[in-house]
Amino acid sequence: MNSLIQENVPMHSYTSFKVGGPARYFAEPSSLLEIREVLQWCAQAKAPIFVVGKGTNLVVADEGYDGLILHLGKRFSGIQIQYNTLICDAGCLLNSAVKSAVDAGLAGIENLGGIPGTLGGGAFINAGAFDQELCQVISKVTTLDAEGKLTERNNAECDFSYRHSGLMNYAEIIVQVELTLRPADPVILREQMNAILLKRRDKQPLDLPNAGSMFKRPPGGFAGVFIEKSGLKGFRVGDAAVSEKHANFVVNLGHATAQQIWELTKQIIAKVQADHGVTLEREVIFLGMGKV
Numbered sequence: 001m002n003s004l005i006q007e008n009v010p011m012h013s014y015t016s017f018k019v020g021g022p023a024r025y026f027a028e029p030s031s032l033l034e035i036r037e038v039l040q041w042c043a044q045a046k047a048p049i050f051v052v053g054k055g056t057n058l059v060v061a062d063e064g065y066d067g068l069i070l071h072l073g074k075r076f077s078g079i080q081i082q083y084n085t086l087i088c089d090a091g092c093l094l095n096s097a098v099k100s101a102v103d104a105g106l107a108g109i110e111n112l113g114g115i116p117g118t119l120g121g122g123a124f125i126n127a128g129a130f131d132q133e134l135c136q137v138i139s140k141v142t143t144l145d146a147e148g149k150l151t152e153r154n155n156a157e158c159d160f161s162y163r164h165s166g167l168m169n170y171a172e173i174i175v176q177v178e179l180t181l182r183p184a185d186p187v188i189l190r191e192q193m194n195a196i197l198l199k200r201r202d203k204q205p206l207d208l209p210n211a212g213s214m215f216k217r218p219p220g221g222f223a224g225v226f227i228e229k230s231g232l233k234g235f236r237v238g239d240a241a242v243s244e245k246h247a248n249f250v251v252n253l254g255h256a257t258a259q260q261i262w263e264l265t266k267q268i269i270a271k272v273q274a275d276h277g278v279t280l281e282r283e284v285i286f287l288g289m290g291k292v
């Protein structure tokens with residue numbers, strides 16, 4: 001076995017929901033060279049690859065993942081500032097990019113403070129909050145494909161839309177993200193970022209494991225409002241529950257399983273459809289679970 005590859009690594013340690021079975025193989029490469037080595041090993045072993053950032057928008061099946069989970073190591077967390085541009089390694093925390101931008105007096109992502117994932121995961125899903133989305137500021141995304149070739153895409157080529165990107169169509173690893181921002185007063189930016197952090201603390205169940213908003217915003221309203229109107233706050237399947245604090249958050253009350261979270265979301269979708277004629281779509285990614 002290659003020294004970069006570990007076996008049977010429990011994924012509950014790598015997801016914010018704290019659920020999920022073992023990854024058959026797991027690697028935490030800390031350079032492009034090491035990623036290429038892991039890719040070669042996977043090609044030889046015919047092992048599929050799935051990239052995990054901070055696992056804050058992810059549920060991994062209780063059975064685990066029968067392939068290799070690639071987790072960008074700590075060395076992929078660099079942030080450089082050149083004029084109005086932040087050049088970030090994909091494994092850096094989105095929150096660190098926000099703080100760096102605010103300190104440097106660069107505007108455009110201050111409302112994204114408090115989103116707990118990596119910038120790579122954020123670009124992949126086009127993370128956003130409070131009227132800002134990463135797609136408004138991403139100027140370049142660099143990826144590595146299974147053959148180890150680097151590709152650079154500009155904003156248009158990433159084909160971003162609401163909580164979606166064209167990057168989802170390629171089985172590629174995002175290794176770097178460039179954000180082009182606007183000069184602004186750092187004092188005002190910091191005040192704005194701190195106000196957003198307070199709102200998050202006030203409205204979100206940050207004391208229990210979760211993966212942020214469970215459902216995308218449906219046409220005609222907010223998922224949480226429909227779920228609350230359906231009387232589902234506190235509704236549980238096992239230890240997976242609709243948060244009492246914010247109805248679009250599913251929380252792990254202690255020993256929830258991935259299957260319980262899936263089943264709970266299925267029942268929420270069915271009830272909201274029946275009560276309001278609104279079709280909810282999951283925002284959280286379920287790895288190795290059903291499709292509906």
Ligand SMILES: Cc1cc2nc3c(=O)[nH]c(=O)nc-3n(C[C@H](O)[C@H](O)[C@H](O)COP(=O)(O)OP(=O)(O)OC[C@H]3O[C@@H](n4cnc5c(N)ncnc54)[C@H](O)[C@@H]3O)c2cc1C
Pocket residue numbers: 016050051052053054055056057058072090091094114115116117118119120121122123124125126127128129172173174175204206210211212213285
């Ligand atoms: C308390 C809380 C609040 C949140 N608030 C928000 C919010 O306001 N707005 C919002 O948009 N999201 C929010 N989220 C969800 C989540 O934090 C973001 O979507 C975040 O950007 C996901 O990043 P991640 O590194 O955790 O991705 P992961 O969960 O690890 O992965 C998500 C997807 O991205 C892919 N991916 C990750 N890294 C890479 C990479 N380097 N290359 C290729 N693919 C990759 C994975 O394969 C997976 O499909 C919240 C989550 C929590 C727990």
